Amino acid sequence: MEVYQINDLERLTGIKAHTIRIWEKRYSIIQPSRTDTNRRFYSGIQMRKLLNVTTLLSFGHKISKIAALTDEEICRQIELDSLESGTSHANAGYINDLIACMMAYDEPGFEKVFSAAVLRMGLYDTMLQVVYPFLHKTGVLWSINKTVPVQEHFASCIVRRKLMAAVDGVLPSQKKSKSFMLFLPPGEWHEIGLLFADYIIRSNGYQTIYLGQNVPFENVAQMIDSLSVSYLLTFFVASRPANEIANLIKDYALIAGNAKLIVAGNPDLLPPEKSLPANASYMLDVAKFVELLNNGNK
Numbered sequence: 001m002e003v004y005q006i007n008d009l010e011r012l013t014g015i016k017a018h019t020i021r022i023w024e025k026r027y028s029i030i031q032p033s034r035t036d037t038n039r040r041f042y043s044g045i046q047m048r049k050l051l052n053v054t055t056l057l058s059f060g061h062k063i064s065k066i067a068a069l070t071d072e073e074i075c076r077q078i079e080l081d082s083l084e085s086g087t088s089h090a091n092a093g094y095i096n097d098l099i100a101c102m103m104a105y106d107e108p109g110f111e112k113v114f115s116a117a118v119l120r121m122g123l124y125d126t127m128l129q130v131v132y133p134f135l136h137k138t139g140v141l142w143s144i145n146k147t148v149p150v151q152e153h154f155a156s157c158i159v160r161r162k163l164m165a166a167v168d169g170v171l172p173s174q175k176k177s178k179s180f181m182l183f184l185p186p187g188e189w190h191e192i193g194l195l196f197a198d199y200i201i202r203s204n205g206y207q208t209i210y211l212g213q214n215v216p217f218e219n220v221a222q223m224i225d226s227l228s229v230s231y232l233l234t235f236f237v238a239s240r241p242a243n244e245i246a247n248l249i250k251d252y253a254l255i256a257g258n259a260k261l262i263v264a265g266n267p268d269l270l271p272p273e274k275s276l277p278a279n280a281s282y283m284l285d286v287a288k289f290v291e292l293l294n295n296g297n298k
Contacts, residue, residue, distance in 0.1 A: 002044030002103070006032070009047060012099075012141060013054045020050070027067035029053060044103060051096040052078060058092040082116070090120065094130045099137055102155040110158050123166050124203075127196050128286060131159055135192070156192060163195040170199065173207040178230040178293070181259075183211035183220055185248055190237040193264060197233055197289070204293040217248075221255045232256050233283070236265035246271040253277035262289075 010017045023029040030049055032040035042050075052074050056066050059081040069077065078097075082090045094117045101110035117126040138152055180201050182194055191213050201208050209229065211220070224232075232252060236245050249271070253261045261280040263270065273282055283289045 004042045004047050006040050048100045055093040055096050091129050095134045098134045167199050170202040174205045179207040180231045181209045181229045182233045183215040184213045189213050193235050231260050233262045253280045
């Protein structure tokens with residue numbers, strides 16, 4: 001059985017532990033179990049209910065009104081509000097629903113939520129406003145050991161599949177002025193950011209050469225020798241020593257030749273931008289990357 005402490009709920013939902021305790025006492029929103037030492041703990045069902053309560057709060061409902069609803073009524077109200085509300089209010093519901101589906105290994109439910117968000121706002125905004133915040137919350141869950149890698153892999157594989165289908169649906173490149181080689185360095189397996197970049201580039205009409213995950217350095221060098229590309233794009237997400245990342249960036253910049261190297265990923269892992277080679281730059285903002293595609297500025 002999934003077991004959560006009250007600080008776990010606080011970190012995941014954003015609701016302060018003090019407030020959760022008040023809701024328990026005043027409204028009986030959820031009722032914790034107790035350990036032999038009288039410490040609160042909560043089940044996965046209770047955690048998911050609190051996520052739903054948070055979603056209704058984001059739609060503007062009062063906690064006193066929410067507390068009077070059954071679990072089924074809460075779910076129906078979320079569906080109604082999601083249909084009627086503006087996009088920004090619906091996003092919290094999408095994110096919480098994705099988390100709940102991930103934890104229950106509910107693939108049809110996960111796909112339904114993902115598709116509903118894409119239908120409402122398109123894939124680009126869904127990735128930025130729903131999927132990335134969802135992945136951040138997933139990281140919070142993982143850090144408190146309440147999701148295991150298999151749950152994270154379950155969710156990321158669905159997102160990867162959706163992105164790959166979207167990339168496959170983009171018409172062939174028409175613009176020849178820029179081409180991009182996309183790859184992940186050795187030891188890097190988190191492909192969602194790279195796939196999303198591939199989708200953005202192709203959607204803007206440019207050619208990509210997609211090499212994928214965990215590409216040996218010598219393979220990238222061979223490809224550059226045999227092909228003419230304008231940009232190399234790579235991500236650093238996995239934790240590794242800072243000097244190792246800095247050296248890899250220098251090596252990629254060196255073999256890039258006249259091409260430009262674009263580096264993205266976890267900013268906490270990346271060396272200072274001022275230390276980058278002349279033909280390398282960071283892409284830490286998706287909007288700026290789209291601007292690069294549109295006007296060709298670095």
